[in-house]
Amino acid sequence: MTDTNALAERLQEKFGDSLQSVNVAVGEVTIELAPDELIEVATALRDEFGFEMLIDLCGVDYAGFGKDEWLTGETSGSGFSRGVDAATPGRMTALDDDLCIEKPREARRFAAVYHLLSITDNQRLRLRVFAPDDDLPVVPSVKPVWNCADWFEREAFDLFGILFEGHPDLRRLLTDYGFIGHPFRKDFPLSGNVEVIYDAEKQRVVYQPVSIEPRVLVPKVIRAEKVDEQAPADSGDEPEDAAEATE
Numbered sequence: 001m002t003d004t005n006a007l008a009e010r011l012q013e014k015f016g017d018s019l020q021s022v023n024v025a026v027g028e029v030t031i032e033l034a035p036d037e038l039i040e041v042a043t044a045l046r047d048e049f050g051f052e053m054l055i056d057l058c059g060v061d062y063a064g065f066g067k068d069e070w071l072t073g074e075t076s077g078s079g080f081s082r083g084v085d086a087a088t089p090g091r092m093t094a095l096d097d098d099l100c101i102e103k104p105r106e107a108r109r110f111a112a113v114y115h116l117l118s119i120t121d122n123q124r125l126r127l128r129v130f131a132p133d134d135d136l137p138v139v140p141s142v143k144p145v146w147n148c149a150d151w152f153e154r155e156a157f158d159l160f161g162i163l164f165e166g167h168p169d170l171r172r173l174l175t176d177y178g179f180i181g182h183p184f185r186k187d188f189p190l191s192g193n194v195e196v197i198y199d200a201e202k203q204r205v206v207y208q209p210v211s212i213e214p215r216v217l218v219p220k221v222i223r224a225e226k227v228d229e230q231a232p233a234d235s236g237d238e239p240e241d242a243a244e245a246t247e
Contacts (some may be wrong), residue, residue, distance in 0.1 A: 001005045004029055008048075014048070015041055030126040035139045038129050042114075042145045051116040051125055054142070057152035059160030063186045110137035110162055131162060141167040152241055159184035178207050 008029045018041060021032040033041055045051045072168040113128040120122050143149045153164040154173040158233030161182035164170060169237040172179065180193040199206045 003121075003123065005161060007125070010049070014044065022146055028126055030128060032128045035129055035132065037142050038142065039145065042127070042142050044126065045083040045127070046145055047114060049125075050118040050120045051123075053117040053119065054146035054148055054152070055117045057142075057156060058115075059162045059184065060113055060114050061111050061160060061184065061186045062111065062208065103159050109134040110160060112139050112156060112162055112164075117122070136163065138160065138163045138165050140165050143167060158182065161185060192244035 004027055004053060008024050011029065011031055012019065013039075014021050015031075018037045019033050019075050021030075023030045060233075063228075069111055092111050093119075108132045112131070114129075116125040116127060117123075118125075129139050131139050139162065141149065141153055143153065143164075143166070149165075150169070151173060153167050154171060154180045156162050157167075157170050158172040158174050159182055174184065178194070178196075181188050183192075189210075192210050194207045195212075196205055196207055197209045198204070
């Protein structure tokens with residue numbers, strides 16, 4: 001039995017029904033649990049299993065997860081109209097558009113993923129917690145368990161809008177204070193919501209609604225038959241123009 005499988009069995013034996021799932025893949029163990037169990041399990045992982053380091057914490061938006069945005073077999077051979085008309089998560093106002101081909105799931109859209117490291121045992125562990133409410137995603141803060149979670153949670157809040165209950169200073173970290181929305185959400189418009197310009201009359205920088213037309217460019221599909229049609233015939237004959245030029 002490998003150390004990874006042994007760790008998975010120990011976790012299952014210790015936490016039992018507190019774990020919603022335990023998976024072993026690519027040499028790492030991933031466990032999933034409910035937000036209410038997070039602090040208790042995280043504390044035990046630190047104190048009893050030796051996972052003293054939180055090396056990363058990231059947010060995930062699972063809207064449209066596992067769905068192909070566009071299939072090459074059904075894509076037109078010309079034009080970029082799909083860049084304007086496409087309606088999937090992440091494309092302009094896709095989540096509110098009746099044309100949206102993939103509506104977000106009713107629950108379990110946002111998750112916080114914690115990457116843990118045990119230096120003593122040379123083991124890694126991935127911990128995933130889904131927020132129960134998509135409209136207001138909230139999970140407990142693990143800053144009391146791992147102090148370095150402070151800025152990690154601020155980053156996840158800034159980019160995904162996930163609220164970490166109990167965090168002492170949950171402010172934006174990467175975007176400025178006038179920023180609207182959370183840019184890593186899949187329904188965030190790629191052109192943004194506001195733009196910053198210098199107003200000559202007011203003699204200061206001001207925010208205004210974005211003036212760029214929403215558009216997403218989708219590369220054309222290069223099919224093998226198109227390449228074959230455009231390739232010059234390899235007949236070995238000298239072109240007529242070249243033959244005339246040598247006369």
